[in-house]
Amino acid sequence: MRVSRFLSITLLLGVLTASFAHATPSTQIWIPSTDIQPYKKVHLGLDVYIKTQSQGGTTEPTLTNAGITVGVLPFEKIQMEIGLDYRDI
Numbered sequence: 001m002r003v004s005r006f007l008s009i010t011l012l013l014g015v016l017t018a019s020f021a022h023a024t025p026s027t028q029i030w031i032p033s034t035d036i037q038p039y040k041k042v043h044l045g046l047d048v049y050i051k052t053q054s055q056g057g058t059t060e061p062t063l064t065n066a067g068i069t070v071g072v073l074p075f076e077k078i079q080m081e082i083g084l085d086y087r088d089i
Contacts, residue, residue: 037071037081044068064088 037043045067051060069083 036079037069038079039071039074042068042070043083061089 047065049063053059065087067085069081071081073080
C-alpha cells in the first residue's frame with residue numbers, strides 16, 4: 001500500500017512539473033547513440049524540428065536532419081555502423 005501510494009505521488013509530481021521544464025522531445029541526434037544497426041541493416045532517418053516564436057518575437061529557423069546508417073560488422077557481440085547525416089538549419 002505504501003509503495004503504490006509513493007509511486008502514484010511521484011508519478012503525479014513528475015507529470016505536473018514536466019511542463020515547467022519547457023523541454024523538447026529528444027532523439028538520438030542530440031546525444032551519443034546508444035543503439036547500433038545490425039549487420040547489413042540500412043536505416044533511413046528524418047527529423048524536422050519546427051521552432052516556435054520566442055518571447056522577444058523572433059522566430060528561430062527550422063532544423064532538418066536527414067541521415068542514413070548501415071551496420072558493417074557481422075559479429076553478434078561486437079557491432080559497428082557507419083552513416084552520413086545532413087543537417088539544414
